[in-house]
Amino acid sequence: MSLLGDTYTLFTREMLIFKKNIRVSVVRSLIFPIVFILLLGSFGSSPKNVPVALVNYDGSIASLNFINALQLGNNINVASYTTQQQAMSLLAQGSVAAVIVIPPGFNSDPGSTPTVYVYLDNSQPQSASVVSSVVSKVASEGINNGPTSPVSDPSPGSISVVSDYAYGAGSNYESFVVGGIIIMVAAFGSMFGSGFTVLSDRELGNLKAFLTAPINKYSVLLSKIAYGTVQSAFSAYTALVIGLLIGATIAAGLVGFLELLWVIFLVGLGFGSLSVALASRTKQLQTYALVAQTVTMPMSFLAGAFVPVTLLPGFLQPLATFNPLTYAVNATRDIMIKGSLPLSILISTTIILIAFTCVMVAIAALFFKNTSEQL
Amino acid sequence: MSEYAIQIENLVKKFGDLTAVNNVSLNIKSGEIFGLLGPNGAGKSTTINMILGLLTPTSGRVLVDGVNMQQHPEKARQEIGIVTQETVVEPELTAAQNLMIFGKLYHIPASELKKSVDFALDLADLNSFKDAYAGTFSGGMKRRLETAKALMHTPKVLLLDEPTTGLDIQNRTKIWGLLRKINKEQNVTILMTTQYLEEADQLANRIGIIDHGRLIALGTPAELRQKIGMSTLIEASADKDDLPKVAQAFKKAGLEPQVPSNKVVAPNTGKAVDKLEKLMRLLSESKVVVHNISMHEPTIDDVFLKLTGSEVRDQTGEDTSRTRVLMGRR
Structure with missing residues (x-):
């Protein structure tokens, strides 16, 4: 029997326990993303009749058609103003969530791309995302006179306008957040699957039983990582399905869906290894839970899982470069929002996460050597 | 099969400047039941580990069935079955699943x-519970399951830590x-530690x-009793304050x-009888309340007390805590 054979035996053991507790796992996998979704306050509450100030400097038929189209579905409530200054002051007060400006000459030159300017109040992200998605949708349909493209501009003063590509054409805020959540759920799922069971096995004395069996002790580590990856994938795939049901979309379609499954798997593998590395030196379950959270939470935020990295404090931004989750989150944005994941990025993301896994497995193996002496 | 199931040769273990095990040599013969005793912190667990x-x-060094444990741990472990202090059956698995997994870990061929598994279930007398989750078992059932689990790969040595x-x-x-059954029928050598000396x-x-x-x-129970030269013992119990x-x-009675x-x-x-009589008189004169007074043959308890100056149970010596602290740091 080999390292792999023993690993497989121990893995089947974990899976038998997993199967026995499948109901708990399902509930946890459902609760986890739902709680995060509620915490982030973006789902199930897409506001209706969002107040929007509109300034139409053009007045052409096309522009009027555009405005009518915006109002279909009652997602936004458009009020017209004559000057941009007037509209912007309402935005500053927070009485409208966005200002839409149709510049003069909106439809004058059939050869050029018509442009509208949207100023979003991102202190009201839900409303802003509704406006953003409505405008994008209407713009992409190209009213009467071919395609139009909305452009978001930075605005002066206390209100900054979100200019992240998350709000580009064909996207919605749900897709943005779900992309972050599935990666975070994958990371947390592994933390609870791999490292957690190392700790509980240590407490129960199972670890001693494994280490006194005629097996390669590294098979214990590998089986835990394998199990954590399964647990993580289970949770994150559930989260993805919930996200899709709630309204997130995958711009890259079926291929994108498969790519997401792959990226989630890699994150589970990497964080399973990280969690085993952490667990190999930790003796108490409470300590482990604390350490696991203090590692995973900041890493998720630094990766831009919920807020674009560009909105993080400046001194934190360079850290994102060294965070493997950043690449996973960026990949989900490419897949879910931009519409395609370039092959080169798929490969580089895979390499980065596999490298992360290898480093963590090495660290875990190094530390685990010593823990066999202190069960 | 070699003559000795376990050979321990000049074994030393130091934790920093504390010597937990100091030059222990011990040969355990194939087929015997050997009891290893010692107060907590005496180096018993360190030796077992x-x-x-x-x-x-x-x-x-330690040889198990002639195989050096440090050099060929996987080969040496194949010959040991272990029952540890903590009951290690997985509560989330059935009795049969528990056995199945460990059977595989001990490399029992799939065909056998x-x-x-059936053999182990028989041994543990748990046939009718084979598909019940171990979490529902009583302490005794778990312990039997664990003991059978340790025996299913037919090891030469069974090591029991306070079974x-x-x-x-x-x-x-x-x-x-x-x-007793597996020792006799299958000639399994048993090495056990225990805090129950009568065990x-x-x-x-x-x-x-x-x-x-x-x-x-080191010796047979009879040899040990003889060795400390005790014929009979007088024992009296009283409230703690009255003991002095x-x-x-x-x-005063000359004891x-x-x-x-x-x-x-x-x-x-x-x-x-003279001594006992004198003692009874002195005790009644001193008006101390004695719960019980007896004269009996020495037990291993008495041998232990005589040799180590302490009882095997409820002993938390300085060495214990020190060993723990030092081990915890590694």
Whole structure:
């Protein structure tokens, strides 16, 4: 029997326990993303009749058609103003969530791309995302006179306008957040699957039983990582399905869906290894839970899982470069929002996460050597 | 099969400047039941962990069925079945699943696995519970399952670390029966540690006593009793506050009392009845309340007390805490 054979035996053991507790796992996998979704306050509450100030400097038929189209579905409530200054002051007060400006000459030159300017109040992200998605949708349909493209501009003063590509054409805020959540759920799922069971096995004395069996002790580590990856994938795939049901979309379609499954798997593998590395030196379950959270939470935020990295404090931004989750989150944005994941990025993301896994497995193996002496 | 199931040669383990095991040599013959005794912190667990290959000796070596544990741990472990202090059955798995997984870990061929599982279930007398989750089992059932689990790969040596701690007398007797049976029928060598000295007395062919990291006594239970030169013992129990007074009376009666936790014990020398009579008189004169006074043959408890100056149970010596602290740091 080999390292792999023993690993497989121990893995089947974990899976038998997993199967026995499948109901708990399902509930946890459902609760986890739902709680995060509620915490982030973006789902199930897409506001209706969002107040929007509109300034139409053009007045052409096309522009009027555009405005009518915006109002279909009652997602936004458009009020017209004559000057941009007037509209912007309402935005500053927070009485409208966005200002839409149709510049003069909106439809004058059939050869050029018509442009509208949207100023979003991102202190009201839900409303802003509704406006953003409505405008994008209407713009992409190209009213009467071919395609139009909305452009978001930075605005002066206390209100900054979100200019992240998350709000580009064909996207919605749900897709943005779900992309972050599935990666975070994958990371947390592994933390609870791999490292957690190392700790509980240590407490129960199972670890001693494994280490006194005629097996390669590294098979214990590998089986835990394998199990954590399964647990993580289970949770994150559930989260993805919930996200899709709630309204997130995958711009890259079926291929994108498969790519997401792959990226989630890699994150589970990497964080399973990280969690085993952490667990190999930790003796108490409470300590482990604390350490696991203090590692995973900041890493998720630094990766831009919920807020674009560009909105993080400046001194934190360079850290994102060294965070493997950043690449996973960026990949989900490419897949879910931009519409395609370039092959080169798929490969580089895979390499980065596999490298992360290898480093963590090495660290875990190094530390685990010593823990066999202190069960 | 080699003549010795376990050979321990000049085994030393140091934690920093504390020597937990100090030059222990011990040969356990194939087919015998050997009881390893010692107060907590005496180096008993450290020795067991080195036999299991969980600790690397500072010097010396351990051979299991002639195989060096440090050099070929996987081969040596194949010949050991282990029942640890903690009951290690997985509560989320059925009895049969628990056995199945460990059968695979001990590399029982797939073709024989089912037979081995059935054999173990028979041994543990758990046939009718094979598909029940181990979490629903009583302490005794778990312990039986674990013992059978340790035997299913037909090891040459069964190592039991306090196998009956926390069990009631009925379950303890069942385990004892199980151990005697496999020792006799399958010639499995048994090495056990225990804090129940009567257990060692009843089961073991030979006993070794470890204290302060050294093997201080080795022999059959009868030899050990003889060795300490005790014919009979006088023992008196009283309230803790009264013990010094009782001890005083023992001394006046010409006895050499030892005071472990809750009683006064003295080996009887000379004419037993005279001494006892004198002692009774002195005790009644001193008006101390004695709950019980008895004269009996020495047990392993008494041997242990005489040799180590302490009782095997409820002992938390300085060495214990120190060993723990030092081990915890590694």
